[in-house]
Amino acid sequence: MFPTSTQKTEWTFDNTDALTAKRNEASENYKNVYREVINPGEDERFLSPQDESTMRAIVQEAALKFGDDFQPHLFPSVRYTAFCYFKRFFLKHTVMEYSPKMVMMACYYLATKIDEFYVPIHEFVANLKSGNTETNTSHILKLEPEILKVMDYSLIVYTPYRTIEGIFVEMKQRMALLNFDIESLRPTLIEFITKSLLSDVMLIFSPNYIALAALKYGLDAQDRAVELVNEFLRRMLGVDESQMSEKDNTLVKNIDAQLDQIIAMVEESARPVDADMRKSCMERCTNVSILLSVLEERRRLLPSNKNGANKFDSDED
Incomplete structure (x- = not known):
């Protein structure tokens, strides 16, 4: 089954270089959205590929613990599926565009349904230790169709x-x-x-x-x-x-x-993210969030302004 699956044909790559190229492309595409309103030097304030990698690693570390602590106890395959969705999503999008923390939670929620471990949304968000129930529910439900679209509705994951x-x-x-x-x-x-x-x-x-x-x-x-x-x-x-x-x-x-x-x-x-690297990355994320708000305002004032592209949320703890 796996050799003919979309997991193999669409989401299995030759090497890490191919993954790096996909992630860099997603990042550049997002930066280009703001290209006409960026002042000289401001592009250097965007997250670097290493920053983005560190941010994903921080979220993934927390997501492992979330899976361990989740009630009712999750099937191992649910967590595997959730991580697979998360990694796929950030091959086409950047952590500057979407909050990786909320994307991961939405991936978990989607995985519970796909892996026949369905948990009602109110029970699911009760497992979250930050944010409030209404906001978390709203973020997860809004992200779910975005994740489905990225994966072209190919949801079966072989573990x-x-x-x-x-x-x-x-x-x-x-x-x-x-x-x-x-x-x-x-x-x-x-x-x-x-x-x-x-x-x-x-x-x-x-x-x-x-x-x-x-x-x-x-x-x-x-x-x-x-x-x-x-x-x-x-x-x-x-x-x-x-x-x-x-x-x-x-x-x-x-x-x-x-x-x-x-x-x-x-x-x-599997090596934990270094504490200093974690702190530096979080500071960079906060600065990027501020920069994106400024750039969004500039884009809004353009005669040909489009819908806002900034879905970044710097609160990843």
């Missing part, structure tokens, strides 16, 4: 959780001589996938690869032989190690290299 179940079943059947209880790996695998939400791996790799990377990570965390992953792949190919062709060997090595890449990306992104 690694089902793949993990399949891996466990296959390993128990095909690798009967394992000298440990493979179920003992489950908490570490789930932890890895949770940490992966802070990275961009879901926009580059398939759920199957992310699940296999979680397996390799879990084996390493328990000081188990990570070569078991390669053995599992060989068994899935249906060949004995001594009978593998050069093509089979190359395939296994390539998969293993990609698993290492996923693990490295997840571990890098």
Whole structure:
């Protein structure tokens, strides 16, 4: 199903460079809205790509805790789906245009419905610890159609959780001589996938690869032989190690290299945002909000003024 899904054809990219290009394009498109009213030097006050990345990271860190604390307890797939929507949204828009905090909350709310964990809006906003019920409800409901439009209504998200179940079943059947209880790996695998939400791996790799990377990570965390992953792949190919062709060997090595890449990306992104960087970014966001208000007023006074483009909300705590 995944290879023919819109998740694969429309929302899976070759590498991080492709994602960076998409985000930079979205940022430049937004800045161009104000190009005719920007005074010399003011464009330097917009958020830099690093600022935007830091802002998204801050919101994603908070969103993990929101998912942990949410009542009733969420399916893991709901959170995965919400993060997927969030990352997709900010490939086409910038955090200067929309409040990333409110976008994330709207993504969560939409994900509860799509993943058949529907929670009435009043119960959903009761889980928010900032803002008031009426304002939060209004922001979320207004953002929902914007998110749907960005994703062209392609809402099904394939997650690694089902793949993990399949891996466990296959390993128990095909690798009967394992000298440990493979179920003992489950908490570490789930932890890895949770940490992966802070990275961009879901926009580059398939759920199957992310699940296999979680397996390799879990084996390493328990000081188990990570070569078991390669053995599992060989068994899935249906060949004995001594009978593998050069093509089979190359395939296994390539998969293993990609698993290492996923693990490295997840571990890098899982590092908490530095306190000083967080403070600096929040100050920059506040300044941008002020600048955008000024630019909006200038645009309003133009003879050919259009609808306001500033949907930025600097209160991200």
